[in-house]
Amino acid sequence: IISRIKILSKLDIAEKRLPQDGSFTIRYQNRSIEVRVSVCPTVYGEKLVLRILDKGTSEMNxxxxxxxxxxxxxxxxxxxxxxxxxxxxxxxxxxxxxxxxxxxxxxxxxxxxxxxxxxxxxxxxxxxxxxxxxxxxxxxxxxxxxxxxxxxxxxxxxxxxxxxxxxxxxxxxxxxxxxxxxxxxxxxxxxxxxxxxxxxxxxxxxxxxxxxxxxxxLVRILCPYCKVPHIPDPATLQRIIKEGHLNPRDQNSWTFFKAVGCPKCFGTGFMGRxxxxxxxxxxxxxxxxxxxxxxxxxxxxxxxxxxxLNLRANGWHKVIRGQTTVDEILSITTSDE
The missing domain is CATH 3.40.50.300 (P-loop containing nucleotide triphosphate hydrolases)
Structure with missing residues (x-):
């Protein structure tokens, strides 16, 4: 399999001692999919990693x-x-x-x-x-x-x-x-x-x-088909207000959701980023x-x-609109950002 992918990527199939990088393009459902290839030699043999870039869904807006x-x-x-x-x-x-x-x-x-x-x-x-x-x-x-x-x-x-x-x-x-x-x-x-x-x-x-x-x-966006309303605890709510520079008087317009998982999102609770x-x-x-x-x-x-706004504050704005979760923002930002 690795040799076949190396051929598609125009890499040297005989070279197994040095790392190599390449790419190839495939067509899938009338879309152009670019696959980036990285091959690295290890003591157990070659390790290959593929990165998939779907140009048909690239957001240019x-x-x-x-x-x-x-x-x-x-x-x-x-x-x-x-x-x-x-x-x-x-x-x-x-x-x-x-x-x-x-x-x-x-x-x-x-x-x-x-x-x-x-x-x-x-x-x-x-x-x-x-x-x-x-x-x-x-x-x-x-x-x-x-x-x-x-x-x-x-x-x-x-x-x-x-x-x-x-x-x-x-x-x-x-x-x-x-x-x-x-x-x-x-x-x-x-x-x-x-x-x-x-x-x-x-x-x-x-x-x-x-x-x-x-x-x-990048933050994961909640699946619109299975997300359910969620009320954060008072301490978390105060943290969101403080770090997001939000007005507590606007709380009635905020909507919080949490991830559940369904067949449409393959059980992850998220769909897109x-x-x-x-x-x-x-x-x-x-x-x-x-x-x-x-x-x-x-x-x-x-x-x-x-x-x-800093990264975390921008993240909290997406949380109060019901686009993502508290845990998602906490996992990718730090409070001093």
């Missing part, structure tokens, strides 16, 4: 991603700036690529030159020049980004900032009049600031070029902190004063 109205406005306002840096953070598989591609689809116009540098190219987008990185032949994120600057782009999407060289190239692009969107692996949105400084960005240059930082997680976000536009106060002290605690306080 920012209205359906999970943004709160003010978060969507902040993100799109930043994405329509003529230049600057936008970073979206989150763990692998949290939907960062889907969000950024949906944003590009929303702001795309024929008058602007859009270019992306990805590993791999997950979604084919009309009207956008998309490039697959190939480190084996020297086409890295940094090398590709340097060549992009000679292509007169207006908006550049860089799949991920993995090293100092790529971070420097992103900053240079932003400072020379381009809008750059990219991703980082940090636990929270504002964690992008110290990470980028650690990668060699000068604080005063970062402060002037950073337009927005955001973070996201949506993202929760924290989105921070850079204010003058936040820029001054980045420039002067780079203190993350001060930065968080300044962000809170700006009125933006």
């Amino acid at each position: 920012v209205d359906k991603l999970g943004f709160e109205p003010d978060q969507k406005k902040a993100f799109l306002d930043a994405a329509n700036l003529p230049h600057g840096l936008i970073f979206l953070t989150g763990p692998t598989g949290s939907g960062k690529s889907t969000t950024l591609n949906a944003v590009l689809t929303t702001i795309r116009t024929p008058e602007l030159n859009f270019m992306t540098l990805e590993d791999p190219v997950e979604y084919k987008l009309a009207g956008i020049s998309q490039v697959q990185v190939k480190p084996a032949i020297g086409l890295t994120f940094a090398a590709g980004l340097r060549s992009f600057l000679r292509q007169d782009p207006d908006v550049i999407l860089v799949g991920e900032v993995r090293d100092n060289e790529t971070a420097e190239a992103c900053l240079k692009a932003a400072l020379t009049g381009h809008l750059v969107l990219s991703t980082l692996h940090t636990n929270e949105a504002l964690g992008a600031v110290p990470r980028l400084i650690d990668m060699g960005m000068e604080p005063f240059l970062l402060a002037s070029s950073l337009a927005l930082v955001a973070a996201q997680r 949506r993202a929760i976000y924290e989105v921070y536009r850079m204010t003058e106060e936040m820029r001054n902190i980045i420039y002067k002290t780079q203190d993350l605690v001060e930065l968080k306080r300044a962000a809170e004063r700006s009125g933006s």
Whole structure:
């Protein structure tokens, strides 16, 4: 079976000593399904992991991603700036690529030159020049980004900032009049600031070029066919009110549900996923902190004063609408987020 999958993925079936990565596409019910393949040698033989990406169900509408109205406005306002840096953070598989591609689809116009540098190219987008990185032949994120600057782009999407060289190239692009969107692996949105400084960005240059930082997680959505009403205990309710910055006078309009399980959701109680976000536009106060002290605690306080919701608060808003459960939010967020 492994040999057959390696052939489909155009991998070397004779090589069993080194890890290999590849992909192939299948057709299922008139949909294009991309299967990403990772093969790793172990002491017991080769281990193979498949990641399935159903392009037919990819959500390219920012209205359906999970943004709160003010978060969507902040993100799109930043994405329509003529230049600057936008970073979206989150763990692998949290939907960062889907969000950024949906944003590009929303702001795309024929008058602007859009270019992306990805590993791999997950979604084919009309009207956008998309490039697959190939480190084996020297086409890295940094090398590709340097060549992009000679292509007169207006908006550049860089799949991920993995090293100092790529971070420097992103900053240079932003400072020379381009809008750059990219991703980082940090636990929270504002964690992008110290990470980028650690990668060699000068604080005063970062402060002037950073337009927005955001973070996201995916939460499971309750199955509409079997979810049942649920009343949380008083302590949990108070926690939701406090951490969600909610008005207790609005409790009559809140609806809480819990998962049960039925044949339509295969007994899980959940059907589909949506993202929760924290989105921070850079204010003058936040820029001054980045420039002067780079203190993350001060930065968080300044962000809170700006009125933006953090991940957990955004999650509680979905709970009181009956979209997901208390346990789901507690399992993927922490109270200091």
